[in-house]
Amino acid sequence: MTEGGESKVFLAEDGRSVIKINDAGYYATWTEYFNSLLLHNLIFDNTAYSLLGFTETDEKFFAVIQQQFVEGDQASLDHIEVFLNFNGFEKTRRQDYYNDEFGLALEDMHDENVLAKDKALFFIDTVFYIM
Numbered sequence: 001m002t003e004g005g006e007s008k009v010f011l012a013e014d015g016r017s018v019i020k021i022n023d024a025g026y027y028a029t030w031t032e033y034f035n036s037l038l039l040h041n042l043i044f045d046n047t048a049y050s051l052l053g054f055t056e057t058d059e060k061f062f063a064v065i066q067q068q069f070v071e072g073d074q075a076s077l078d079h080i081e082v083f084l085n086f087n088g089f090e091k092t093r094r095q096d097y098y099n100d101e102f103g104l105a106l107e108d109m110h111d112e113n114v115l116a117k118d119k120a121l122f123f124i125d126t127v128f129y130i131m
Helices: 030-043 077-086
Strands: 007-011 017-022 049-057 060-068 090-093 096-099 104-107 114-117 120-123 127-130
Touching: 030 049, 030 060, 030 127, 077 090, 077 120
Parallel strands: none
Antiparallel strands: 007 017, 017 060, 049 060, 090 096, 096 104, 104 127, 114 120
């Protein structure tokens, strides 16, 4: 379907989910990557990830994850910011946010990583760091 900085995305055979292969390129360690998946699932459970396994191509290691396929429009940056502010995340720069209470950085929250449907937001590609 598409390819981003760290993932390649494929539509699953069922047409209701996507399969992503991710090289954890945004993280210093695989532990940071798995912590980010866990935090995503806790905070944005309507687009939770399932870890399917691992693969290796061209001598590069990838995690294989599955996520619900969401059809919607790109969310507005203002809507994303209002929602995240309401939930304790304050903008630090561009589309990066920080939650001081939990010591969590949430990055890359631009309009292509958040979809809007029926006035609800669906965070489909998050990058969390525990600070």
